[in-house]
Amino acid sequence: MEKYGSELLGPLYRDPITSYNIFHKFCVQNPEVYWSIVLKDLSISFQEAPKCILDRTDDSKYSGSWLPGSVLNIAECCLLPTAHPRKKDDNPAIVWRDEGFDDSDVNVTTLKELREQVMLVANALDAMFSKGDAIAIDMPMTVNAVIVYLAIVLSGLVVVSIPDSFAAKEIATRLRVSNAKGIFTQDFIPRGGRKFALYSRVAEAVPDKAIVLPGIGRSVDIQLREQDITWENFLSNVKNHSRSKYYSPFYQPIDSVINILFSSGTTGEPKAIPWTQLSPIRSAADGWAHMDVQAGDVMCWPTSLGWVMGPSILFSCLLSGATLALYHGSPLGRGFGKFVQDAGVTILGTIPTLVKTWKSTQCMKGLDWTKIKGFATTGEASNVDDDLWLSSQAYYKPIIECCGGTELASAYIEGSLLQPQAFGAFSTASMTTGFVIFDENGKPYADEQPCTGEVGLFPLYMGATYRLLNADHEKVYFKGMPLFKGMRPRRHGDIITRTVGGFFVVQGRADDTMNLGGIKTSSIEIERVCDRADESILETAAVSVAPINGGPEQLVIYVVPKSGYNSEAENLRIKFTKAIQSNLNPLFKVSFVKIVPEFPRTASNKLLRRVLRDQIKHELSVRSRI
Template identity: 75%
Template sequence: MFSNVRHQAKLTNLGRAMEIHGPKLLGSLYNDPITSINLFHKFSVQHPEAYWPIVLKELSVVFHEAPKCILERNDKSKQGGTWLPGSLLNIAECCLQPMSHPRKQDDSVAIVWRDEGCDDSSVNHMTLKEFREQVMLVANALGATFSKGDAIAIDMPMTVHAVIIYLAIVLAGFVVVSIADSFAAREIATRLRVSNTKGIFTQDYIVRGGKKVPLYSKVVEASPLKAIVLPGIGNNLSIQLREQDLSWKDFLSSVDRHPRPNYYDPDYRPVDSIINILFSSGTTGDPKAIPWTQLPPIRCAAEIWAHIDLKVGDVFCWPTNLGWVMGPILMFACFLNGATLAIYHGSPLGRGFGKFVQDAGVTVLGTVPSLVKAWKSANGVDGLDWTKIRLFCSTGEASNVDDDLWLSSKSYYNPIIECCGGTELGSSYIQGSLLQPQAFGTFSGASMTTGFVILDEHGIPYPDDQPCVGEVGLFPLYLGATDRLLNADHDEVYFRGMPMYKGMQLRRHGDIIKRTVGGYYIVQGRADDTMNLGGIKTSSVEIERVCDRADESILETAAISVAPVGGGPEVLIIFVVLKKGFNIQPDKLKMKFHKAVQSNLNPLFKVSVVKIVPEFPRTASNKLLRRVLRDQVRHELSVRSRM
């Protein structure tokens, strides 16, 4: 457990705001940081009109036209009301301009980066002024190539150029379409079609683990749209382009005669204008097209400010991609808080990434648990100096306590802040905080301004102080959450069928969470990853945590349950991926799993089958697809029943 009150000075402004809402809220505000954060959270949920002006002042958010108010609660057309009505801004401009507060200047370092294979070279860097000029150059080139308002895709790794292109698209009044570079041509085509994209930025190839992986060829297969193609390495392309496509060099040359190519007047739009179209994982059918307005960037930057204390002088690194929600979150969190964005152009699995973290002086490092497991298994960061890291962040999947302890040990046992949210929220609804003790693999509470309840199987909320397990129901008053989907019924997806609570209809998110006796929270998986074993409901994540520790040969496990073809109680099946160099029989693992599950969870649970596989099916954002494993088993059982 950890406690860090280094940024408790932030409490002063919040405390002053709380004073005008009555002395009862103050309590032991200035004496007990744990009590304080609980009071502040309650204040932020109950009085968003007082909380958000304080936070907006702390961020690099400047309105071209100020909002009429913080929240218009009487807008019945939207479940969560209307935020910042009447305001005009360009959130990309906010990222690019120097500010006297919080001391973001033109000579501040905006981005640092290094290419894979150049691990012994100096870390590259770009000042805010240099970065702004590059964004404005690209914005002018966009204006010469596309029509205002067009949707323009980015199908690239998260590189310095990708970030520049993203902000240029927003600055110039276009819409970013986010596509992860790992997608196959068919998935790229689907996203281009759903978003009505008019053009796409890509690379000839990408470098991963020393190997060249083609990228442009997938785009060609996916669509006849105009592509602007960047070289994977160096300045020259390695492939021949189609007639309608442009090289990066030719694209930029469109502004050669521009009188001020490095200056661009921002396109100011209402705060609820769409700037980015992201997508859900989408394993069957079309993925949900999730529009981001200018509100989610404000929300995610505010959460990083409140929970992680990101500020000028910090260097923030998180291996991710602009095709997934963590990419835009990382980018906006850095630039709106005045921190430096650190990007490694290559695979985060190798030692080169770890050395970049060391050489770039990273102070905040984000991870996903499977990445930590890989670092630990390969001893890839041994001997490197990560002691400048003051905290770690983790998201994407449930953390392993042993892996967390190993990671924390790399930097004086500094805390790991767990984050869990969603693309449609633009943020985390549940999170750790530096103003509370942290426990590995758990969340210490809801994020600031977020309210939620835990529902029992009948949709009735448990009392707030009661240990329990159930589906989370979010309060609808949530700055940054979607109020529309481009290809699905928003109300059907997120609200219909959810219960009322204190006069408001709860918002669906789909997570099963557990509130422990100590008041911590553990995400137990998605609602469709629960299982009924012997009449007892449990989650895949809970079983996997136990099985992962059952034998040293295990890299990771996946637990599912299926009902027999002829009906009857569900049976528990464990899929296993072994560490390299290990070989063990499924029956032996079954005995160990059986003992571990009965000893640590419930003596009524029984492991029926163990299957050893080379790898698990995952989405491109690395989420485990238990549903695919479940369907495979059901198909096998169906085939056997017909033989």
């Protein structure tokens, strides 16, 4: 690192825009340099130091053997004060507020308080479970959920992440696949002044012990099964012990599993994706490098520990020395926005659908978001007009786009504060990430050539999975991928466009492309045009379907109108066709428009175009029989 530091970092600081690409390319080829820098800037403390940064000779892992020989506990790294990055015991580790208490002071949990609470729970876990047991968390991302998550990792157990929106059958599937020995949950989820049952769904799915926390107030408000236990009783066994607030972490090799997460599971059994102790380092590094997350920042990103962004933001904050901001309620309304204001949030993460709702309802009007230094967004394709509105809420601060996956523990493509940014677009591969874009015949496009095709990731990827618990990792991510410069790239499934100006736009999944008149195009590309075609439109979804009697695919646009608008399908069809022919291709035309109240989505808010496609196929089939 000393050999390259001044030579590369010096020019980067003097002329960041022109030097960034040079530095990035160097780090793709020499990732050891970059990760040496990251390990010094994050709170990574090893019980046994790694033999090296990367062992390239380990053929058992496509992604390389990273930090071999190292032993640590990544949860301990989150909880200990450090001189760099200036983490002190009295620093706020978490700030939070319950929905409905919007005029109350923001609650603060210091680093010392967080550590003591985590150690208390870790002691209680030791009294109930054995090292290596998988323990599920199915609850909103509250302060207590974060404490439980860290305690499970600190004590040498494995977190099983389950979204709190799931039905009993989906919960049961994930518990079975992970072989979970217990589960933490809540009695109710408070949202918008209402209570939504959670424990009843969990009890239906879980034969083993459940530890139940109160969603409102200090005590559980329902009758539990005989084998279950309240949060209060769970802690009572160790609360009065003299050493209840001290715990000796369970140290493990770097590649030990700490968290089992799952894919959405929209096309069958969800893939069980194991996170090792490398995964949090990758998550935190992306926040540090691309969003400038650092000590003193307050970061808020409404999400859940059941999805990748939950653990990602947790580790990004606590390893960087930043404060994690949590709102215990719905992020859709003004209460959330006031929390962002009162907590002094400096980095606000979003999803495009959330931004669209804020803009449509104008619920954030009059709030002071001037402490925000930047936004981030992920989950689905962004709308340029919505991004412009969001940026304007904080004096036009930048929006960093992120696109990745649970199996990567990160984003493979992002924005960067060291480059010019464009709304709805990405400016760079994430640090040390390399990728190639293939045409429909599997031939690679030249570097920097404007093009559209399927992305293939360079296999040497710090933090990426090298196995799945219930699927063939080789088959899912590598089999059938074309060779590129002697290596087999990792499949990700995204179609991306590299523009003339060097930006990238994700056009959707490879299975969301359509063939219109012999021309391949993406759903997202068409939706971007249609969203701007009429003021009555909240959002659109484009799918194509083959006619019952054969022939070219027909383009169908589903529409969710804004509240208060009564649009006619035929008028919209004419407007959509005109807009698409003017902006995309004069040969394209819209065959049908369907107006619906809402779109089907996964629990992580991804649009299920497959469901819409099946619906229109069924409708056309019925029409043909009449």
